[in-house]
């Protein structure tokens with residue numbers, strides 16, 4: 001009798017989803033796996049051997065990562081959060097510059113026209129609904145939080161530059177709007193000195209450096 | 214308000230109609246709902262079982278025995294008839310066979326290519342269409358093989374870790 005025996009790693013899929021694969025450099029599907037080696041006879045797992053732990057495996061390049069790779073958001077979700085953060089701050093600044101009329105809404109839409117992540121077709125009606133929702137500073141802070149840790153320094157600068165320009169253009173913006181910009185800067189971990197520099201840059205009329213990724 | 218998923222279950226987020234949620238959107242990972250999205254229908258199931266959750270097997274088992282093609286065919290026939298008997302006895306015979314083979318192994322190295330049937334592999338030129346696997350390392354134990362190499366050949370005094378070519 002010839003006996004066929006050996007080991008095989010048996011993978012149990014704990015879950016699946018979409019993640020940013022650092023190896024592929026883009027969004028792709030993943031499987032969350034638990035692995036264990038088994039002693040097999042005639043290819044039948046008989047004895048569980050070493051527990052190989054858990055990992056996250058990229059479905060495209062098959063690279064295995066620790067679960068910490070899931071802490072980084074996908075490019076699509078980051079763009080979604082970027083659009084929400086821009087809408088939140090613009091709507092909040094408009095709410096601080098009453099009355100909310102065609103002029104202020106128009107200025108808000110102009111600011112959002114160059115903002116990443118804002119869907120095509122976002123109009124005055126959508127901004128008016130956002131003004132009601134994001135009049136609450138707590139809601140603004142909640143919608144800034146996801147991007148604060150992942151935005152580059154240049155991205156934060158461009159984001160603040162856009163809001164400073166908007167406040168300068170809103171006809172009835174008072175000191176509260178300027179104060180709100182300071183809170184936004186703090187939420188993005190931009191120091192008061194750094195914010196003063198960005199303000200000076202805007203007032204000098206210098207062109208923006210680039211996008212706010 | 215999105216309800217928490219069932220404790221311990223493998224589930225996926227199921228966005229309600231009208232939610233333009235980006236691919237990979239998962240409230241468990243802190244992803245935020247757009248306030249412009251419509252309310253979910255009454256009783257909406259926000260969490261559905263993840264159909265991919267379960268058990269998966271490795272692509273190919275490893276073995277210490279590499280018989281001739283004729284023997285392999287014979288083994289495959291017999292495999293279908295044999296019921297696994299006393300595990301201890303089988304392990305003992307297997308160990309003896311392994312020890313016997315160890316002295317005659319030809320010790321191929323990393324970079325060698327392997328192909329053959331689904332049960333037995335033999336070394337083939339890497340340019341061959343049969344080269345289904347490539348050896349990526351030679352280790353003392355299967356546990357030292359890279360994770361991606363869940364197939365390997367036991368050479369008696371070393372393990373040859375294989376990956377799909």
Ligand SMILES: [Zn+2]
Pocket residue numbers: 021022023024025028058059060061062063
């Ligand atoms: Zn990948």
